[in-house]
Amino acid sequence: MKALVYDGVETLTYRDMPDPVASSDHELIRIEAVGICGSDMHAYLGHDDRRPAPLILGHEAAGIIVGGAQDGKRVTINPLVTCNSCTACRSGRENLCAKRQIISMPPREGAFAQFVAMPVANLVEVPADVPLSKAALAEPLAVSWHGARLAVAALHPDDPRRALIIGGGAIGLAAALALRAMGVGEITITEPNAKRRGFLRDHCGENIVETTDASFSIVIDAVGYATTREAASARVAPGGVIVHIGLGEDRGGIDVRRLTLQEITFIGTYTYTAQDFRDTAAAIFDGRLGPLDWCRHMPLGEGADAFAALRQGTVAEPKIILIPEH
């Protein structure tokens, strides 16, 4: 098959790779749409030790089952493969499974490819009227859905449902959509890139600004750098909640003194549970997350150009979806 292979720092090659194969518990999926995640960009820049070259990146995918009893079924893929037997898995927190794997990280190749093999349990059927390019958003939307759910659960019931989201990329925008679906009415997004701000304001109707001095009971850091944690620490209201999604920088930025004196809860979040993924897919399918019309589509064969454009900050849309040719 053809795949977009990460062959070294800032080097992606569209080339032949071995076909994945179905097995007793893995279906073969023909990929029809696969999104580029910030973590793919980290790997591309050589910043992720967990993703050494050569490797097929990509973990936000939807496609069609090829062969077997379910041949032709349209599915979106939960890329997190877990043991389903440990305490974490059995308590519905598969994202904490010590044996968790994710496609695009060894030993599993990713979905910037024509095909991928996945466990049956990781596949969610997509209704006929939902495009697979939209269904491929289930993964990033589930990340934000999970974070939003934890934020709302940790919020004191007497606090206003007033949220700041730091970062207007796909995770930030998706956090706004998820919070809104969960009844948070007042949402502000901050984003430094003017092009991106314009798109989210004009095309998505979001309340997006460069910076703010206001105070918010919920702050979602959808970036994860020391500077964004600094902003989160400063902008969260006393008694409020910071949900931290990104993995930009490992350390720094948290104002521990303020968190302590103002009794702030800081929640690190990683991916989603299997139930979050299914709930997010359902919310995509029934329209609760809006039209989801904020992606740029490009052929998988032009993936290297897509990464370069993202790197240059010239992409207004918060998400690029790559479309393999078959």
Next chain:
Amino acid sequence: MKALVYDGVETLTYRDMPDPVASSDHELIRIEAVGICGSDMHAYLGHDDRRPAPLILGHEAAGIIVGGAQDGKRVTINPLVTCNSCTACRSGRENLCAKRQIISMPPREGAFAQFVAMPVANLVEVPADVPLSKAALAEPLAVSWHGARLAVAALHPDDPRRALIIGGGAIGLAAALALRAMGVGEITITEPNAKRRGFLRDHCGENIVETTDASFSIVIDAVGYATTREAASARVAPGGVIVHIGLGEDRGGIDVRRLTLQEITFIGTYTYTAQDFRDTAAAIFDGRLGPLDWCRHMPLGEGADAFAALRQGTVAEPKIILIPEH
């Protein structure tokens, strides 16, 4: 009256100060027992900008009402004075009141003195059979009770009730007592001071070690330095909770990457609510927090020696209670 006055860095003077006065909403209390807190030590070392010299420190006090309708009533003092009308106060989170004051911080003098004036609402009556030197522990015990309550509330219901407490001072020991009263059966305390470790092991029966490599669903940082947050970040189990009580250092030590990838909740906590204070006092009075026989008693007039001994690390007991002479 006589008071132990913080007159400058590492300088405490037992000298005359103006008598506080009762008013329409303040009772005059004759102090019978007042504990030394880690925050008093910070102030004494000149590390707390909120407590400039000259100032009477001390906020862990119990005594007897003098004058008025309640003359002679034995009380323990909630030192946190709040507005009782803002959103935080009305939602039972008085510790988040933006107008909160605490005795020992301007404009309120502290309780290392023969007398203090306090709002009636801050006084909790002490039963006749409970010594006031024990009732004076309500404040530090309430700090830990509050932190323990938040930890247990944030713990996932499927997680084991297994706690690590970093720091074997009064707050750490009190956190062990509070967690135990709340049904947490397995508790380990880490403490670097061998003298303190010996006392907590031999006299209090605690499971106390210098360090540990084990993993805990609850970690309470009862110290608040970068190194203790580093330890908390490393020792908390995936999906677990860190409760941060101390104000040792303002920044550093949090392993944000691990908190994110392992979905850790970090809760900053400050003091206690009015209900926590009353609940803690009730738990002291009915014996749920144990014999509370781990304090060294010294005359208030020897307060300077007490601070010097604490500074030198030669005090095995986790708390010194100063007893004013009358």
